[in-house]
Amino acid sequence: MNFLGIGHSGAIDITLNNLTNRKLVEVKSDQQQTCFLPVFYNGESISGQVTISLKRGSKLEYQGIKIELIGYIDFYSDRGSRDEFLNRTQELARPGILSQSSTTYPFLFENVELPFESYSGSNVHLRFVEDIMFVLIVQL
DSSP, X not given: OBGGGSSXXXXXXXXXXXXXXXXEEEEEOTTXXXXXXXXXXXXXXXXXXXXXXXXXXXXXXXXXXXXXXXXEEEETTSTTOEEEEEXXXXXXXXXXXXXXXXXXXXXXXXXXXXXXXXXXXXXXXXXXXEEEEESSOEEO
């Protein structure tokens, strides 16, 4: 993964906890690839770990690292129109420098209110995503 196009090689992996007995549903991605995604229900907590791996010997300065849980609806009839109905943010790290080849941060979104189910239809697409956000990343 290229962090914000600044030429720094690394990878970000999100691992969710407690998936062993969780129901999975088959979903086609935007690129028409099939994947299996876990089902979460209204009021459940969502937890896991974010692992950031850097190329050996690399350093990365940042002003903060956050994870967001976002729920939104895309309207196909109005390209670019997105209605966000859920946004929960958790700070994973305060400003600092990553210098280890791999760093892991735990996260927990407690009792998440999921008012809608994920849906993909001919007019709308309703999604829930987890997004990792770096604030002011600078390569050293």
